[in-house]
Amino acid sequence: MTKAAELAKMGEVLTNSQVGGRRNIIINGAMMVAQRSTSTQFSNSSGFVCDRFECSNQTDGAITFSQSTDVPSGQGFINSTKINIDTADTSLAATQHALFQQKVEGLNSSQLMWGTSNAENISVSFWIKSSLTGTFTYYALDESADSQSYVQTFTIDSANTWEKKTFIIEGPTTGGTTDFPITNARSFFTGISLGVGTTHQTSTTGSWHSTANFAASTSSAVKLIGTASANMYVTGWQIELGNQVTPFEHRSFGEEFLLCQRYCTVYNVGGGQVHTENLVANVLNGSSGHVDVANRGEWFLTYPVKRANPTITVTNPTELRWLSTGNNVQNGTSDVSFFVGTGVERTNCFQSVSSGLTTSHHCDYWGHDGGSTYAKLVIDSEL
Numbered sequence: 001m002t003k004a005a006e007l008a009k010m011g012e013v014l015t016n017s018q019v020g021g022r023r024n025i026i027i028n029g030a031m032m033v034a035q036r037s038t039s040t041q042f043s044n045s046s047g048f049v050c051d052r053f054e055c056s057n058q059t060d061g062a063i064t065f066s067q068s069t070d071v072p073s074g075q076g077f078i079n080s081t082k083i084n085i086d087t088a089d090t091s092l093a094a095t096q097h098a099l100f101q102q103k104v105e106g107l108n109s110s111q112l113m114w115g116t117s118n119a120e121n122i123s124v125s126f127w128i129k130s131s132l133t134g135t136f137t138y139y140a141l142d143e144s145a146d147s148q149s150y151v152q153t154f155t156i157d158s159a160n161t162w163e164k165k166t167f168i169i170e171g172p173t174t175g176g177t178t179d180f181p182i183t184n185a186r187s188f189f190t191g192i193s194l195g196v197g198t199t200h201q202t203s204t205t206g207s208w209h210s211t212a213n214f215a216a217s218t219s220s221a222v223k224l225i226g227t228a229s230a231n232m233y234v235t236g237w238q239i240e241l242g243n244q245v246t247p248f249e250h251r252s253f254g255e256e257f258l259l260c261q262r263y264c265t266v267y268n269v270g271g272g273q274v275h276t277e278n279l280v281a282n283v284l285n286g287s288s289g290h291v292d293v294a295n296r297g298e299w300f301l302t303y304p305v306k307r308a309n310p311t312i313t314v315t316n317p318t319e320l321r322w323l324s325t326g327n328n329v330q331n332g333t334s335d336v337s338f339f340v341g342t343g344v345e346r347t348n349c350f351q352s353v354s355s356g357l358t359t360s361h362h363c364d365y366w367g368h369d370g371g372s373t374y375a376k377l378v379i380d381s382e383l
Contacts, residue, residue, distance in 0.1 A: 024249040025109060025122075026102055027052045027259045029237035031067060031079040035266040036378070039066035041086060048382070050081050051260040056099040059195065061089035061225050063098060070233055072127045072162035076250055080127075080235035083194065088228040092197040097214055098225045100234065101191025103383040105307060110182040111241055112171060114142055119171030123245045124152075127236040128192075129162045131229075134222040137193040137215040140169055142208070143186055147175045149213045151205045153221070164236070166245045172208045184307050186383040192234065195225030261304040267377040269320065270368025289363040292350070297322045297330075297357065299349045299366045306344045306381035315376045321369040322353050324361040330354050331369050344381075 033051040040049050041064040046056040055065040064084045071077040083100060112120050124138065133156050141149040150172075154165045196215035203217045215221060224230050236248045251259075289299035299322075301312070314320075320332040330353035337350045349366075368374060 022249075023238070023240040023246060024251075025104060025239045025241075026237050027108075028256050029126075029235075029248070030077055030250065030256070031081050031235050032253050033257050033260045034067045034079075035260065035264060039064060041065075043087075048264070050079070052102050052263060053081060054099070054101050054103065054191075054382075055083075056097070056101065057194075057225075059089040059092060059096045059098050059225055061085060061098070062087035063194070063225065065100075068233060070129070071235055072129075072164075075127065075236060075248070077127070077235050077248075080129075080233045083224065083232040083234070085225055085228055085230045088226055088230075089195070090226045092195060092223070092225070094197045094199040097196040097200055098194035099191050099196075099214060100194060101189050102237075103186045103189040104239075105184055105383060106182045106187035107184050109187045114171050114188070115173070115175055117173055119173045120241050121171050121243050122169050123166070123238075123240050123242060124169060124190075125164065125166040125236070125238045125245050125248070126234060127162055127164050128156065129160060129233040130156050130224070131159055131231050132222050132224060132227060133157060133159050135216070135218065135220050136222050136224075137196075138165075138167070138191070139193060139214045140188055140190040141212055141214075142172055142175060142188045147212075148172060148208050148210050149202075150208050151202055151213055151216055153205055153216050153218070156222075162233075168243055168245075170207070175210070189383075190239065192232075193223075194232070195223035258304075262307050263380075263382050265303050265306075265379040267303075267379075269375040269377070270370075271374045289349075289366070291324070291357045291359050291361045291363065293359065295330075295355055295357050296350055296352050297324070297363050297366070299351075299363060300346060301349050301377075302346045303379050304345075306379065307383070308381050309344055310379045310381040312338050312347060313378050313380070315378075316373050317351065317375055319369050319371050319373055319375045320351065321367055322351075322357070322363050323365050323367070324357055324363045328356060328361065330357055 028051045031050040042057040043062040049065040057063045066082045068080045068082040138152045193215040200214045201217035202213040205216050292298040314336040317336045318332050322330045332351045334352040338347050
């Protein structure tokens with residue numbers, strides 16, 4: 001076979017093995033987008049640092065999750081998530097657990113056909129680095145009231161060394177919420193165990209079973225949460241349909257950012273921004289409004305379309321300022337409330353302001369008051 005024929009054959013094999021765009025079901029697998037913060041400690045709580053990746057610590061320990069620039073060399077990554085154990089929990093209660101996971105929307109996983117006779121396998125790959133070595137656990141939970149889970153062990157061979165892990169998870173032919181019709185609700189979630197109590201451990205690995213488990217029950221399994229100052233880094237997380245593990249699908253920051261916007265948008269008003277795309281220097285989206293009753297401004301907030309009706313919260317709301325007719329400047333004096341307009345693209349915001357506004361005033365914008373702290377709006381529709 002000539003060299004040209006060999007290359008053509010290789011191209012055919014790669015094409016048939018689905019090396020093309022839009023392979024990765026995971027969003028933000030390269031950990032580039034971090035709208036809420038770049039570092040947060042979680043103690044018996046859950047939240048997000050890098051978008052779409054839930055940092056869940058339901059233990060008595062403390063874990064800091066942060067966006068890091070420590071990445072595997074020569075792979076094209078610029079960010080990872082660092083997981084650092086600040087305070088260890090060496091004796092987990094039965095139901096306690098610490099997880100690093102992503103919840104996948106049904107509309108993004110319909111091609112898997114899980115819960116049907118046509119269920120497809122998935123190929124999982126990620127880069128990982130840890131100060132601890134030994135047996136760790138990856139899990140998938142196909143959710144219908146936590147109906148069934150798949151636990152897969154993997155080994156970290158060398159401390160403080162980037163290693164790529166890959167494996168195949170067979171598609172379940174029964175159970176789960178990925179059965180048709182597909183919805184915008186959570187279909188499955190998947191992640192890495194950082195330490196799990198006995199309630200969610202299993203001796204069944206490498207196959208589906210009918211309970212919600214996140215870790216193997218083997219005595220040799222490593223619990224990261226059990227060692228103070230232990231750390232782990234993760235990046236290049238990919239899940240794709242089929243039995244072929246392909247190179248990581250690097251998407252542009254802009255594209256990944258837009259995918260994350262379906263689940264959360266953060267507006268940093270006046271400063272303190274994580275991403276410049278979120279900075280609102282003077283005026284928030286939607287711009288003008290009016291005074292609906294004396295000394296209470298109403299403003300119309302628009303935002304990217306969400307998966308479902310979002311929850312909207314404002315931190316430091318009194319750092320907001322209204323500018324109304326005749327350059328009448330009024331500072332916000334209370335929390336912002338959202339009484340009407342709970343649609344997925346727009347809502348009406350209300351906030352009391354200092355005296356001087358009547359219903360004849362028109363509000364030109366709602367912005368930052370020039371102080372040293374900043375308001376932040378979080379529009380959240382996470383799974």
